[in-house]
Amino acid sequence: MELHRFAHRRTPPAPVSPPGQGLTRRQMLLGSLATVGGVAAASALAGCAPAASASGARELAYWHLLSGGDGVTMAGLVDQVNGMGNGYEATQTVLAWGAPYYTKLAMASVGGRSPDVAIMHASRVAGYAPGGLLDPWDLDLLAELGVRESDFLERVWAKGRLEGQQFSIALDSHPFVMMYNLDVAEQAGVLGPDGQLAPIESPEQFLEVARAMQAVTGKHGLSYGYLGDGAQMWRLFYTFYKQHDADFDLSGNTAVVDRDAAVSSLQFIQQLLDGTVATASGDYGTAVSEFMSGESGLFFTGVWELPTAKSSGLAFDAQPIPTLFGTPAAYADSHAFTLPHQSSPDPEQRRASYQFVADLLQNSFGWAEAGHVPGFQPVVQSSEYQALVPQSHYAPAAEILNYDPEAWFTGSGSDFQNYFLETVQDVYLNGSDPAEGFDAFVRRVNVQLAKPNPV
Template sequence: MKRAFWAALLSSAFSVSAAQAQEVVQWWDFLSGGDGARMKQLIDQFNTEHEGEIQIEATTLEWGTPFYTKVQTSAAVGEGPDVMTYHLSRLPLGVETGTLSPLTEADMTAAGLAPTDFQQANVDAATVDGQMYAVPFDIHSVVLYYNKERLEAAGLLDANGLPMGLDGAEEFKAALDKLKEGGLDQPLSIHDSTGDSTWRIFYSLLNQQGGQFLDENGEFLSGDNLDKAVAATDLMASWVSEGYAPPNIEYAASIARFTGGEAALHINGVWEVPTMTDLHAKGELFEWGAVQLPVFFDQPATWADSHAFAIPNNQGNEMTPERRAAVMQVIGWMAKNSTFWGTAGHLPAYNPARDTDEFRAMQPNATYSSLAETAAFDPRSPLAGVGSPVYDAAGNFLMPAVNGELTGQEAMEGMRDDLQGQAY
């Protein structure tokens, strides 16, 4: 009887010790739709593989400004999560407000990662003043979606099923004219009713000219950068004014114009790849593809951002070394298993995750994966990034110019002065 008692007691003590040894990682993200479903699958897989060791308890919050406001206020009172998703474009604000915990070499070692595992542009976007604050998870950008049947009929498709004759501003318009001759009244679809989508195209065109929206001295559109910004704006505006794309089209309507066959070309984020894939699988969409944006000016460049993982700097509630090691294991596992994340249209930021047979067979991602090498991340400023004053200014100045309500010169001067006033 005594032996049974002590055996039961020891078994109970062992169970309590094992339970205490398991680290529960509090996780916040802003992922919904296809992104959210795929992340849930990754989290479930992680939890299954690490049962009894590390478990993720995930909470999904509202995307954009509400998320970053909550993160900032929660970290300030020590009530933030252990780890969170974070746009690299918002990193400067997170650092300025003391919201983010710096990542050390020891942290990266615990994750089994090194900065050389990522594109340099990704590392630069995750770094402020030489200090890394986040681990990139993906690169997401805008791409050119195209209707293969329409382009083939217009003589704009090569033997590999890829668009041709689209590089150069005038060549692109000539291609649009061919598509109009083929029966499409407005062959290009862009979301031009808000600042966010117009900003992404504009910033791509500015960087294709080697332009800087924000220079090293903290000046917006200084010197000839203003002229390059006007040129980018005027090109976008010409697509509308010359009848290639309709004005003031809402987001869902811009997609519907393409999927409904009213437009042969559509500029949008890679996050709409699952939409196209699902419609095609159901027999509700034509043969389609997606490629990196054409080179309208001097060099390839495309606006890009990254979902990344960051650790909040929870004031007065310092994380234990054991918990921090567990968090870095979570981050490392996510990076090393991010090839699957490509099914959401994104490019895995972790280089080895793109250098796999699985990813090379993933279309159209593998076709536009070259944009990882020419990605143009948002300006490094607390005023820039998702839901930022730069996006607001794009809505107040750039978007009206694209729709013919302001000249490109008026818009860019107004945008420059507005943001410069906020910088001082």
């Protein structure tokens, strides 16, 4: 395997907004076809593409939910691997982020009209694979093409494994991280001798650093937007909750949780939202604008915001969110390759699909340039990736990532995080009792646990 191939993608990424912001981030199509990077998705929703093109290459139907800057980057990667001459020509269909995408994917699998390859969030696989909507990967064939379990971080690989079979292969992980303004940090005296933010090891120290930065900016020390956004609320809460080494088990009929860890996490978030450290009532767009304009020193966000930060001209760096409660942990999800169920897949068509996925994984340096942490570790370990800043500075967040608690109704684009919004936003916004808010959330989750998986 030649690592110099990782550098051959030169499609410039465009600024993007985070997943979880409804259809504004992800919408390229809502139930219709799209043209991405000059490749028309002409027939995928009607059924699988023809087995071979006039050139002899296998035509592959590839569905994903990546639009905006991610969509531009993915289009460049697909153009790149299509041009490698490995016997396939992948055609992209881009569908609206969230429920529209997952509904159409399920319907396609049930109706026998599924694409050859599809992207899913790793956190959604547990809701799809048990219902027979996904086919397992042949690990021997993947290994033959240069993709092995040892090429992935243990917890990233394990997330795609159910009942002894591998149902997804991670393209990336996209953790919740902390960006910081280098100029503000320097003026606040919180940089270490290496020019990066000095270690922060407790909630009290974090508040001190944020307040020192607020004294520099005159507005806020931290930008964090959550209003009306259950995904943003959950990402920060679950990061701190897991830093308490707390479990959130949804495998039974009722949720098994650590109430004390939840209350402690919510109380600290309330301390952050005091109007000085961070605004008490900001939405995500306001947080982005505030940080990019230099009106705060710190920013809780996802790695998907890297292109926006770079285009702003801001002097910044990024790192995993500091470990404040004892256990290194970060919320994250992964875009992962899946094989939507086909009752009688053609062996040569399947092999071409495997080759396509292997080529994307092995040439995912361009995906790293756009901010995501590649799942395929030979890319991360390459000298080219290690030279990327701030990507190489926040990449360790992938080693401590935590996906949503596993259940049929959890994961990115599901209603699970909306339940958190409905029951806990008043804790964030108005300082309501954290215990009462969390208890209401658990009761709402238990209602779902009492229902069968609809797929």
